[in-house]
Amino acid sequence: MRKKQRTLLERIWQEVECPYLSDLRLHWYLGERIAQVVRQIPAGDFSADEWREAFCYLTGEQTDCRESQALRRKLLERMQEKILT
Incomplete structure (x- = not known):
C-alpha cells in the first residue's frame, strides 16, 4: 500500500515545527x-x-489566482507583510 503524501499545509506545519496546525x-x-x-x-x-x-x-x-508559482509568490508577499506589521 502506498503511503499518503503530505498536503502543502501539513508540510509547512511540520517544517515550522509548531504544535498545532492552527x-x-x-x-x-x-x-x-x-x-x-x-x-x-x-x-x-x-x-x-x-x-x-x-x-x-x-x-x-480568498484569491482567484490559478497558478502555483503566482500563488506561492502571493503567499510569500503576505508572510513578508505579516513580518513587517
Missing part, C-alpha cells in the same frame, strides 16, 4: 519561519489547488 495562522511571529519554509518548496511540488488552500488558510484571504 498555530500557523494564529501566531504572527511565525510569519518569518513560514516564509523560510515556503521559499524551500518549489511551486511545482504541489498543485495550484494546494497552494490556494494554503494561501487562504494562512492569510484569511
Whole structure:
C-alpha cells in the first residue's frame, strides 16, 4: 500500500515545527519561519489547488489566482507583510 503524501499545509506545519496546525495562522511571529519554509518548496511540488488552500488558510484571504508559482509568490508577499506589521 502506498503511503499518503503530505498536503502543502501539513508540510509547512511540520517544517515550522509548531504544535498545532492552527498555530500557523494564529501566531504572527511565525510569519518569518513560514516564509523560510515556503521559499524551500518549489511551486511545482504541489498543485495550484494546494497552494490556494494554503494561501487562504494562512492569510484569511480568498484569491482567484490559478497558478502555483503566482500563488506561492502571493503567499510569500503576505508572510513578508505579516513580518513587517
